[in-house]
Amino acid sequence: MNNIFKLLFISTVFINIMACNEDEEETVTVIPENDRTEQQVEDAAALENYLNTHYYNAAEVNAMENPTIDDLEITELLEGETIPSDATLLISAVETKSTTYSEVEYEYYILNIKQGEGAVSPMFSDKVRVNYSGFLMDGTEFDRSSTPVVFDLVYVVAGWSRAIPHFNVASSFASNSDGTVSFDGYGMGVMFLPSGLGYYSTSQTSIPSYSNLIFKFELMQSETNDHDSDGIPSYLEDVNLDNDLFNDDKDANTFPNFIDQDDDGDGTITADEIKTESYSEPSRAALQTQLDALELTSNQFLSPIKQNTDGSYSANRVTLVDTNGNDVPNYLDATESDPIE
Ligand SMILES: [Ca+2]
Ligand SMILES: [Ca+2]
Ligand SMILES: [Ca+2]
Ligand SMILES: [Ca+2]
Incomplete structure (x- = not known):
């Protein structure tokens, strides 16, 4: 069925x-x-x-x-x-x-x-x-x-x-x-x-x-889906904000952003163009407390909490770095291709 x-x-x-x-x-x-x-x-x-x-x-x-x-x-x-x-x-x-x-x-x-x-x-x-x-x-x-x-x-x-x-x-x-x-x-x-x-x-x-x-x-x-596992959750890959992921293809390579690991096609994968800080705690509650204390700027978000194989919990604070300050984050800006860190 x-x-x-x-x-x-x-x-x-x-x-x-x-x-x-x-x-x-x-x-x-x-x-x-x-x-x-x-x-x-x-x-x-x-x-x-x-x-x-x-x-x-x-x-x-x-x-x-x-x-x-x-x-x-x-x-x-x-x-x-x-x-x-x-x-x-x-x-x-x-x-x-x-x-x-x-x-x-x-x-x-x-x-x-x-x-x-x-x-x-x-x-x-x-x-x-x-x-x-x-x-x-x-x-x-x-x-x-x-x-x-x-x-x-x-x-x-x-x-x-x-x-x-x-x-x-x-x-x-x-x-x-x-x-x-x-x-x-x-x-x-x-x-x-x-x-x-x-x-x-x-x-x-x-x-x-x-x-x-x-x-x-x-x-x-x-x-939360991240179809291409690039660190950008799929809902954030809808650049034109129309609830349709199939019409956002930054590098026009026929793979829409949500299933494209190098969104801007500059040769550096998206995962290397964003800043990821990982937080881990033995319990979900302890991790939640730690995450709640973080102050997020407008270009930051938290990834969903995941349970690790050892039973501990972790989540990432992701920063959409914009090195040249042109309001286009590096992962969507083909003129910025240096990996972060
Ligand atoms: Ca993604
Ligand atoms: Ca869209
Ligand atoms: Ca693409
Ligand atoms: Ca890229």
Whole structure:
């Protein structure tokens, strides 16, 4: 299953290849993709209609400490019916969000059942552990997890990297004797996505092209990604700040910054063009105390805390050195290629 995650890149055309006649030639019919702006208008209207004609069991799930995706029930309000007193119409409960993707302004909707009590909220480029169920506006479920699964938000449909960061992770977890893990105080909600933030023109198993997608989810954990291990977390490799890592390629070598170990192509790897100071402590708490005491300048950040093989914990203070003071850090400045230290 998990068919929503097999698609890394959304193709721009449908190609019908029809095997042909005696010449053994092939006829290729290319159907142009719908205009994204026009499709968004249509999808927005359909989603709004859905939200105006469906309600959920608000009182029930709001009363639960750790509601699951299966506890949340969305029901169609049929003509002539009234909403049950303990239910809420979706349109009255969702938050409307907007984002730009593929140069088009999109609106999507979030139903926040539980914010999540953990301290961390994932970045758009992080790895997350979730339970989820994906379905279409007609209620057809096309995918679901049976146990919490890990996804890289960079390689799933664009709506996920927009919606999930609005939530926090679980406050704690515990390992059970049967090998499963229980999470407490996790984030839980529903995202309602226009097709442009889903698969758009590409059809999937059980998902026709141009389908709006609805996902219920529980957010358990997240982890900061550094896809190319160059010391710059992936969210900081989005130089033009549009939540899209694929359109930032400083040296135009076709490898976007987040998977390029020498971002500016000056022959010195990024890891050697930034200053890294390492801090280690036997316990996470002691390390946290030490890190909290550090004063960070605007060109510094802390790497995520990692546990070492000897059980100790460590983290780095990273400084984006800008030797010539032109406001472009050395790792993005091809005229500065001397390794740091
Ligand atoms: Ca990186
Ligand atoms: Ca970008
Ligand atoms: Ca590059
Ligand atoms: Ca470099």
